[in-house]
Amino acid sequence: MVLHTGKPRHAMPDRYAPYQTAHRYYLCWNNSCVLENIAFALFDTDAMLVRPVTRRSDPRTV
Numbered sequence: 001m002v003l004h005t006g007k008p009r010h011a012m013p014d015r016y017a018p019y020q021t022a023h024r025y026y027l028c029w030n031n032s033c034v035l036e037n038i039a040f041a042l043f044d045t046d047a048m049l050v051r052p053v054t055r056r057s058d059p060r061t062v
Contacts, residue, residue: 029035039046
């Protein structure tokens, strides 16, 4: 989960790539630690990439 806006991916503006392409980029960047490196560069932490613990889910990283 990068940031949750409450809007579905298919509601992305037309000027962006199709949501399937954006999701594919996200998966590649997540698997290659690009998002983690960006978070460290901007905030000196990757805390925003960790899902909070809830009763419904186990703590997992994205």
